[in-house]
Amino acid sequence: MQSSVGVCSSSSSNWLFRFSAAAAPLLPSSLTFPISKSSSSSLITLSTPSLISSPLRSTASASAADSSHLTEMASNDAQDPRLPRISSAIRVIPDFPKPGIMFQDITTLLLDTKAFKDTIDLFVERYRDQNISVVAGVEARGFIFGPPIALAIGAKFVPMRKPNKLPGEVISEEYSLEYGTDKMEMHVGAVQAGDRALVIDDLIATGGTLCAAIKLLERVGAQVVECACVIELPELKGREKLTGKPLFVLVKGA
Numbered sequence: 001m002q003s004s005v006g007v008c009s010s011s012s013s014n015w016l017f018r019f020s021a022a023a024a025p026l027l028p029s030s031l032t033f034p035i036s037k038s039s040s041s042s043l044i045t046l047s048t049p050s051l052i053s054s055p056l057r058s059t060a061s062a063s064a065a066d067s068s069h070l071t072e073m074a075s076n077d078a079q080d081p082r083l084p085r086i087s088s089a090i091r092v093i094p095d096f097p098k099p100g101i102m103f104q105d106i107t108t109l110l111l112d113t114k115a116f117k118d119t120i121d122l123f124v125e126r127y128r129d130q131n132i133s134v135v136a137g138v139e140a141r142g143f144i145f146g147p148p149i150a151l152a153i154g155a156k157f158v159p160m161r162k163p164n165k166l167p168g169e170v171i172s173e174e175y176s177l178e179y180g181t182d183k184m185e186m187h188v189g190a191v192q193a194g195d196r197a198l199v200i201d202d203l204i205a206t207g208g209t210l211c212a213a214i215k216l217l218e219r220v221g222a223q224v225v226e227c228a229c230v231i232e233l234p235e236l237k238g239r240e241k242l243t244g245k246p247l248f249v250l251v252k253g254a
């Protein structure tokens with residue numbers, strides 16, 4: 001099938017420069033727990049958990065009528081003590097893969113068995129009763145978080161892959177990057193019209209990647225109930241590009 005360039009385009013590269021804290025985000029208060037970088041080179045340690053709000057509070061912008069109950073759930077939830085550990089388990093590596101980029105490294109979260117389990121549990125607790133039929137995981141790091149969530153909530157897992165990786169017939173969605181475009185692909189037949197989809201990735205920056213995933217799912221008639229990420233970089237305003245789809249995140253990069 002043909003590729004198409006979606007209306008959701010990201011205006012900057014996937015590798016993102018981090019803005020100063022002075023650049024106040026115009027986003028709705030969606031945050032849960034800020035990741036802060038220690039003075040040492042790579043490992044971050046959270047200084048003070050000065051701003052913890054519930055992960056369930058943090059996310060859903062309630063544009064999709066079908067997801068309004070998720071927003072309601074969020075607003076009623078108390079702070080969750082699991083968030084500081086999750087946040088502090090994420091390492092920030094400056095200048096990777098290019099100078100100026102603060103890389104949010106979730107591999108250290110995977111080494112912390114409690115924090116990793118808590119991460120999965122938080123998503124499972126949110127989605128287990130939402131009648132989700134498909135969890136769509138975005139390559140590559142959405143492949144880490146998506147499958148355990150899918151298994152736990154009884155949904156199928158569908159990989160959303162980079163070009164020319166899937167062997168069967170695919171549909172493709174191009175999306176803009178700062179210099180050029182990238183493409184995401186999904187197997188034809190993996191998702192059916194009427195499926196209720198959750199899109200999972202580790203991180204939202206400009207939102208271009210999640211936008212492409214949403215478009216692929218909607219092209220086959222699925223209903224995207226929500227997007228979920230471990231980390232949001234709010235300064236990049238990716239949330240605003242999600243065509244009204246709710247976004248749920250656990251922590252935000254500072």
Ligand SMILES: O=P(O)(O)OC[C@H]1O[C@H](OP(=O)(O)OP(=O)(O)O)[C@H](O)[C@@H]1O
Nearest residue numbers: 014139140141203204205206207208209
């Ligand atoms: O919100 P965006 O600006 O679209 O960026 C977010 C995407 O960037 C990273 O993946 P990347 O494209 O680096 O691929 P990888 O996981 O295969 O390294 C990240 O895991 C998200 O998928």
Ligand SMILES: Nc1ncnc2[nH]cnc12
Nearest residue numbers: 014015016102103104205
């Ligand atoms: N700062 C960042 N860290 C990790 N993955 C990213 N993808 C886009 N920006 C990123």
